[in-house]
Amino acid sequence: MSAAHKLDQASYDSRRGQLETYFDRTAADTWARLTSTAKVSRIRETVRAGRDQMRSTLLSWLPDDLTGTRILDAGCGTGALAVEAARRGADVVAIDIAGNLVNVARERAPTDLKGSIEFHVGDMLNPALGAFDHVVAMDSLIHYQPADIANTVAALMPRTRSSLVITFAPKTALLTAMHTVGKLFPRGDRAPAIVPVTAQTLCRLLKDRPEAQGWNYAQTRLVTSGFYKSQAFELKRG
DSSP: OOHHHHHHHHHHHHHHHHHHHIIIIISHHHHHHHTSSSOOOHHHHHHHHHHHHHHHHHHHTSOSOOTTOEEEEETOTTSHHHHHHHHTTOEEEEEESOHHHHHHHHHHSOGGGGGGEEEEESOTTOGGGOOEEEEEESSSSTTSOHHHHHHHHHHHGGGEEEEEEEEEOBOOHHHHHHHHHHHHSOOTTSOOOOOOBOHHHHHHHHHTOGGGTTEEEEEEEEEEETTEEEEEEEEEEO
């Protein structure tokens, strides 16, 4: 293993630890409420609406009939995407580093679908999870540096047979400014800062990776709803 790869792994592991602390402890109740039908503030209503729109977008990029397919919901949170994929016939492996959110996902999963969804607490890159037809990572990589996003995608490619769909924080002037301010004024109870990036940057970071050979950029779509802004990005094999 090269020194550069070790540094990348250290960066990934460090960030993953911060995210686990935040989503599993600091903000677990907040995220459980946000992803429910409970009344929330107007600001959080825009985030909820944006997440609903993004989830619908990502699911629309998958086949309508998912019978016989195996899907990885990488960063499943409280399980809404996993449930929708299972309703369309998929066998879903839903994993998240936040154990409290996975517990909520288990509780919310409809009884008739529980045999189609396998919930795990842990790292989406765990090779023991096996291979998949499709991998979906909705808003689970937006807090990582671009190189770490590319490394994560590259690590998943050899285990993915058809398509890999992620979201990232688009690099706009507003989001870049917010990221800078977040660095200047850190607070222990603040959500880990998002890291803006462009589709072009991700493509550049991936294009010379041996794992990316045979993969092609398919499409991208920006979803904006009040305080929610995220960009979907699809890669397809072949």
